[in-house]
């Protein structure tokens with residue numbers, strides 16, 4: 303391209319690339335610092351794996367979360383050796399991050415010999431640190447290798463499970479699953495699941511012999527639950543709609559907009575990650591247990607807001623920009639663009655999401671009730687506590703009917719809107 | 721010496737993302753009532769040029785003088801007022817798909833209304849009559865209360881034209897107005913543009929992909945390549961050699977009849 307200011311093409315800020323980011327971190331320490339921080343990164347990855355493995359092992363042996371029992375120097379040595387091996391025989395995370403791999407300095411293919419030498423030389427080069435000085439670190443010189451930038455588009459990428467990151471991820475996954483099995487399931491529990499089935503059988507029988515005398519109470523509580531969900535959804539919508547506009551990436555431009563966006567999205571995802579039942583406990587303590595349904599509603603409101611803001615904002619981010627552009631082109635102002643460029647594209651999805659959330663809130667209101675948040679959930683819990691299984695069965699039956707009806711209704715309406 | 725109607729001076733646009741130089745110090749004078757057709761390969765900067773004129777895209781540098789006003793320096797509010805004089809039609813029509821045709825046409829008046837009235841959709845009686853008139857003009861009077869997405873592509877583009885007519889524009893920017901349409905429909909749409917140009921004295925700037933359409937309707941053709949002007953003149957002047965220069969050695973001319 304001619305007449306093009308040179309800087310536009312070449313002077314892309316360095317820190318925008320992963321390699322540049324590593325440079326920035328190690329920058330003040332210079333070359334040694336940079337290489338050292340790479341090696342430390344690999345060692346951290348190894349250490350993480352080691353800690354996970356030992357935890358899982360200790361769960362099995364002692365049935366209890368323990369601490370690494372080996373001396374720290376042994377731990378250090380292990381981590382160091384494994385990082386060296388990873389760098390020599392595979393592609394370590396640091397190498398992947400800076401987009402390089404190991405090649406022989408005089409060309410040709412890498413052999414096992416090269417790699418072994420690289421591994422051994424690592425000890426005399428990295429341990430005293432001085433080996434990291436110079437244009438090529440010692441371990442590369444001694445083994446006749448060098449690191450080369452991989453042109454990411456040029457070579458066929460290995461399937462993920464063949465890369466060392468893939469293997470690492472797989473090992474972590476196996477360790478975590480094994481450990482999880484170890485802490486949650488015991489042989490005794492498994493046996494009881496089969497041998498004590500009759501005990502549950504009694505409960506099941508009671509469930510299916512409904513007690514019609516309590517119908518009136520249960521229906522009243524069911525209505526309370528229903529209204530809790532309606533109220534919570536309505537409150538949540540009023541707050542979530544304006545917030546969603548502040549949480550849409552494509553609407554929040556510039557430094558101020560971007561920080562509002564980041565802060566809001568962050569706050570919402572934290573709020574959403576706390577379950578409504580936990581919120582219910584928080585609000586029960588806060589507003590006192592006497593007005594229980596109110597606490598339940600507050601819990602649902604908070605969680606619904608966080609959920610709806612995310613759903614709404616994602617919808618906003620996905621709108622076709624052509625329509626707002628067309629309205630802008632007619633000379634319409636901000637409000638006009640909002641009303642005729644954005645609103646027509648989001649109104650139906652917003653209603654749809656609201657119905658969907660209402661549907662969830664009906665179920666959540668029941669769950670929230672169990673901890674004392676009022677409504678049918680609280681009633682059900684009381685029945686179960688008092689071993690009144692046939693009354694509990696009646697309540698559950700009605701809950702199922704309500705949930706099913708709302709689910710059906712909301713999905714029918716949503717299908718119409720789509 | 722008289723000032724040209726629309727003067728584009730050293731207009732440059734660099735897209736930050738991807739670092740693309742889309743317009744490279746492009747200068748262009750447009751006279752009133754011209755039907756200027758912009759041609760060029762995909763990515764040559766046609767859309768960028770048209771969108772810079774009504775500042776749907778902010779130019780990186782350069783000036784756009786409409787009379788004695790520099791559009792690139794206007795405040796957002798003054799630019800908004802200025803946009804009322806510039807209609808725009810789009811390749812993909814950009815209509816409110818779920819709204820009736822008449823509502824789409826009425827949006828052409830939004831620039832003339834205060835924000836709160838626009839928000840509440842309070843269009844005046846005159847505007848509503850005018851909308852029906854515009855629809856009459858493009859032959860869609862009987863479709864006024866049909867949902868926009870129930871119309872064919874050609875009919876939707878006519879709604880786009882009716883929307884632009886509502887602005888009573890002096891300039892019409894048409895970015896590939898017929899690229900999504902079949903040849904016969906293309907001609908009918910181009911004839912509406914020609915009518916606006918001749919009868920309503922609207923200066924038209926249209927980007928087109930077919931040279932035959934450009935020759936048939938343009939009073940002047942400008943060809944872009946990599947954001948620079950490689951041809952500028954009356955349609956008759958584009959011969960085979962020029963054509964190869966604009967579209968590359970291997971190109972063959974395709975006719976749209």
Ligand SMILES: Nc1ncnc2c1ncn2[C@@H]1O[C@H](COP(=O)(O)OP(=O)(O)OP(=O)(O)O)[C@@H](O)[C@H]1O
Pocket residue numbers: 735736737738740741742760761762763764765766767768769
């Ligand atoms: N939003 C954008 N961000 C980054 N680059 C862009 C953007 N829009 C266009 N470009 C680039 O700018 C150049 C000119 O694009 P433009 O859309 O103006 O071309 P065009 O002549 O209209 O092409 P077409 O005939 O395909 O519509 C292209 O190289 C394109 O990739």
Ligand SMILES: [Mg+2]
Pocket residue numbers: 766767768895896
């Ligand atoms: Mg284009």
